[in-house]
Amino acid sequence: MTIDRLWGRAVKQRGGMRWAVAAACCASGALAAEPVPNPARVPDRQVAMNRVMAVAESAGLAGEIVLADGDGPILNRARGAADRERGRAHRVGDRWLWASVTKQVLAVLVMQQVEAGTLALDGTIRRYLPDWPGAAGDRITVRQLLQHQSGLPNPNETTANADEVPAFYLETGARIGDRARAYGICAGTGKPAGAGFSYNNCDYLVLAAILERASGKSFAALVAERIARPLGLRTLRMARDGVPWGGAAAIGYTAGGRRYPAINVATYGAAGGLTGSARDLADFDRALVAGTLLSAESRAVLWRGDPKLGYQALGVWSFPAPLAGCTGPVTLIERRGDVAGTQVRNVIAPALGRLVAVFTNDDSVDFGEIWQGKGLSHALLSAAFCPPSG
Structure with a gap:
């Protein structure tokens, strides 16, 4: 098995710019449904944050980092x-920009509908969207x-402009919902369903349509109703149509310090449009x-990484990681994102x-x-999760 397949990572490369990134993970051995025992005493929160920021400073990393435990203060620095x-x-x-962390949020909402009995993970598109025009609606679950x-058509493969931005990410108006x-581009002709991993934003746009039909x-x-308001998340909302950087504060940059080409972040929708x-x-x-947000049973399903799929779970990757300073592998739940020059690592x-x-x-x-x-x-995760080594 190749590293690419083992990691289940699909990145559309255009002139060195990544249009979509699937978080990936790999380690030897099988992964249990439940996290492995704590392999080390977690370091003091403030000490860990200081070590994380030292790594970031050494790497010249610009941005914001947040570290938190199950309770107590949330630490964040920019x-x-x-x-x-x-x-x-x-x-x-x-x-x-939360980028593809949006997919992690959508997966949680899907599992809530599974808990409610209105969706089944092995139910097909056609079961929930009987009027969906795609030919594979009876096969894709x-x-x-x-x-x-799924094998659905990939938005990243639409015709690119002079800045190498696929046309899909430039459109505005009602057609980007x-x-x-x-029911449009994502219902076109793609690859055979179940043919293997192929990272694709259409997967989550169709999921959003299914979720809308199931929930109304x-x-x-x-x-807003199930996550932002109950949790008091005052900043969480979708990118606004046609607004530069989707309304985010940071301007994205790419290689050589160039500004990332203009795109309409709102076109990512339920696949990457949260801010x-x-x-x-x-x-x-x-x-x-x-x-x-979910029962322990649903969370276990959500976080069950499949070694045959590069430890892909549902909307995230779940895998045992070798970290410096910990006495054994640490089970990590990871979601990556990459949109408009912003990268996210949520672990x-x-x-x-x-x-x-x-x-x-x-x-x-x-x-x-x-x-x-x-x-x-x-280096960042070793600093955050493990005592100093040596």
Whole structure:
């Protein structure tokens, strides 16, 4: 098995710019449905945050980092420039693009409908959208959509402009809604369903249409009703149509310090269009771990990584990671995102009762791969979750 397949990572490369990123993970051995025992005493929260920021400073990482435990204060710090041309610095609490962390939120809403008995993971598109025009509606299941095995057409492959931006991400108006996309481009001819992992934003746009039919409410309305208001997340909302950077505070940059080409972030919809603060993301993670949003049984299904799919679970990846300073592998729940020059790493260590979320507005940052035991992500997470080694 190749590394690419093992990790289940599909990235559309256009001139060195990533249009979509699937979080991926790999380690030897099988992963249990429940987190492995705590492999080390978690370091003091403030000490851990200081170590994380030292790693970020050494790497020249610009953005915001938030660290939190199941209870107690949420720690977050910002460094570097949000707007390099104007010299405007990142500030704690600013609005960020949540990018494909949006998929993690959608997966939770889907599991809530599963709990309610109005959706089944192995139910087909046609079961919930009988008028869906796609030819494979009787074969593609909710689970396959959640795990990017649908074979649906890929928005990243639409015709690109001079800046190499696919046309899909430039459109505005009513045609960019989740349901309009699901019944439009996402219902076209793609690949055979179940042929293997292929990262695709259409999967989650169709899921949003299914969720809307099952619940009677749009994805945005469900986010507000079931997540933002109950948890007191005051900044969480969808990117606004046609607004630069989706209304986020940070300007995205790519290789060479160039501004990321203009796109309409709202076109990502339920696949990547949420915006909000880093702190609100930490509160979402804490509620998920605490059982506020899902039962323990549903959360176990949500977080059951499949080794044959690169440890892909539902909307996230769940895998045992070798971290420096911990005496054994640490089970991590990871969701990555990459939209308009903003990268996100949202990582929960359930057995340690701790989470870390990292936002940067530099698309050229190489976080590396945790399973290799080196790289920026490995250093940041080792600092956050493990006592100092040596």
